[in-house]
Amino acid sequence: MSQIKIWITGARVRTLPLAIAPVLLGSATASTVDRFDLGLTILALVVALALQIGVNYANDYSDGIRGTDDNRVGPKRITASKSARPVAVRNAAFIFFGIAALAGLAIIIISGQYFLVFIGLLAILAAWYYTGGKSPYGYAGLGEVVVFVFFGLVATIGTNFVQTGFIDPLAVMLGVASGLYATAVLLVNNIRDIETDKKSGKVTLAVRLGEKTSKRIFVAMIWFPVLVNLLLISFYPATIFALFNQALVIPATFILLTAKTPKELITVLKLTSFAGFGYGLLIAFGIFFVSLSI
Numbered sequence: 001m002s003q004i005k006i007w008i009t010g011a012r013v014r015t016l017p018l019a020i021a022p023v024l025l026g027s028a029t030a031s032t033v034d035r036f037d038l039g040l041t042i043l044a045l046v047v048a049l050a051l052q053i054g055v056n057y058a059n060d061y062s063d064g065i066r067g068t069d070d071n072r073v074g075p076k077r078i079t080a081s082k083s084a085r086p087v088a089v090r091n092a093a094f095i096f097f098g099i100a101a102l103a104g105l106a107i108i109i110i111s112g113q114y115f116l117v118f119i120g121l122l123a124i125l126a127a128w129y130y131t132g133g134k135s136p137y138g139y140a141g142l143g144e145v146v147v148f149v150f151f152g153l154v155a156t157i158g159t160n161f162v163q164t165g166f167i168d169p170l171a172v173m174l175g176v177a178s179g180l181y182a183t184a185v186l187l188v189n190n191i192r193d194i195e196t197d198k199k200s201g202k203v204t205l206a207v208r209l210g211e212k213t214s215k216r217i218f219v220a221m222i223w224f225p226v227l228v229n230l231l232l233i234s235f236y237p238a239t240i241f242a243l244f245n246q247a248l249v250i251p252a253t254f255i256l257l258t259a260k261t262p263k264e265l266i267t268v269l270k271l272t273s274f275a276g277f278g279y280g281l282l283i284a285f286g287i288f289f290v291s292l293s294i
Contacts, residue, residue, distance in 0.1 A: 003084075010078040010089065012056040014273050018182045019052035020045065021280025022152060025174040026159025028284035031291040035164040040110060044159045046103040047120075052151075054096030055127035059138075061089040062131035067200060097124050111162040119158070123150050141205040143190070144183045152179015174283065177225035181276030184221040185269060187214060188256065192265040215256055222249050222272060225279055232283065239286030248275035 027041040064079025065086050078084045104120040107113075126146050130138040137146065156175030160168050190197065190206035191214050197207050206214040226246065232239045252271035259265055 006078050006083045007092070009076075010057055010060050010084070010092070011053045014270055015056060015185065016049060016052055017273055017277030017280075018151060018178075018185060019048040019155070021181070021277050022155035022175065022178040023048050023159045024280045024284035025178055026156040026161075026171055027163065028287040028291075029156075029160045029168050029171040029174060030163035031288055032170065033164055033168070034291075036291075037163045040107060040163050041159070043103045043107045043110075044155075044162070047100045047107070048151075048155055050096045050100035050103065051123060051127055054093045054100060054124075055130060057089055057093035057096065058128050059131045061086055061093060062136065063202075064089070066131075093128070097127065100124065107162050111165075113162060113165075116158070116162070119154065123154065126150055138204070139202045141203055141208045144186055144205050147186050148179040148183045151182040152176065173228060177228045177283075178276065178280055180221040180224055181272065181279060184218050185272050185276065187218050187221065188265055188268050188272060191215065191218065191256075192262040192269070195262070218256060219253055222252060222275065229279075229283065232286070236286045236290045238289040239283050242279060242282035242286060245275055245278040245282060248272075248278060 023041065023044045026044070027036055030036045060077045060079050064077055067080075076083075079086050079089050101120065101124065104116070108116050108120075129136055130143060130146065137143065153172070153175040156178050157167060157171045160171035187206060190204040191211060193202075193204070194206050194211060194214075197204055209217070226243075226249070229239060229242050229245075232242075248271050252268050252275060255264060255271070256268045259268070
């Protein structure tokens with residue numbers, strides 16, 4: 001495998017759509033009050049993508065040096081497979097955290113919302129200590145909670161707030177929906193790794209709750225946004241097109257409930273990631289369509 005491909009693999013590109021979705025949703029809700037700002041939207045995208053890539057490298061590094069990824073199911077991690085030196089993977093994480101910090105600082109200066117420095121620092125610390133440090137919260141079953149907060153609520157509401165200057169209930173509702181997709185991706189990843197995580201001492205939410213309960217929660221997570229979608233149609237008729245997203249949600253649900261081996265859940269993970277992106281893209285389109293037509 002070439003060095004470029006190794007680093008692309010480490011960035012876990014399939015997770016990146018989930019970083020884009022909340023920014024699209026937050027920007028779309030800003031357009032409903034005629035506050036959409038393309039420059040701030042682009043900067044928010046840079047923050048979201050850089051943080052996502054950074055946390056992916058940080059997770060690769062921390063799990064790799066602990067030995068957690070030695071017997072995992074799915075694509076090999078670059079630290080565990082010794083495709084790159086651990087220090088190089090760690091440095092890659094820090095570089096992307098730095099990019100996120102710089103883009104975030106630009107947003108703060110432009111918007112004048114200086115208290116966001118605190119939230120930005122929390123986001124970077126949360127990204128590192130997911131699996132990093134002596135007591136990573138990802139090993140205590142709290143990963144899903146933090147993902148829901150930062151890659152759902154904070155990303156969506158934050159993108160809206162820097163453009164509008166206030167917290168929009170619509171952004172909160174869509175932040176919940178987007179956060180559930182992001183959380184579902186992590187949950188199904190942890191469902192797949194239940195047995196290997198047990199052996200390595202990684203007590204994820206899936207390990208705590210067990211496979212059956214975790215699967216039920218996963219299904220609820222990816223279907224709740226559909227209810228939000230149905231509610232939105234009354235106010236933003238063009239969001240009806242987001243119901244096409246069920247072409248991904250339905251097979252993800254079916255495969256999850258009928259899977260016999262952990263390897264089958266890799267497909268569910270991919271479908272859920274793209275479903276989260278599809279939801280964000282189509283809902284955002286529906287809201288933008290109505291807002292621009294007024």
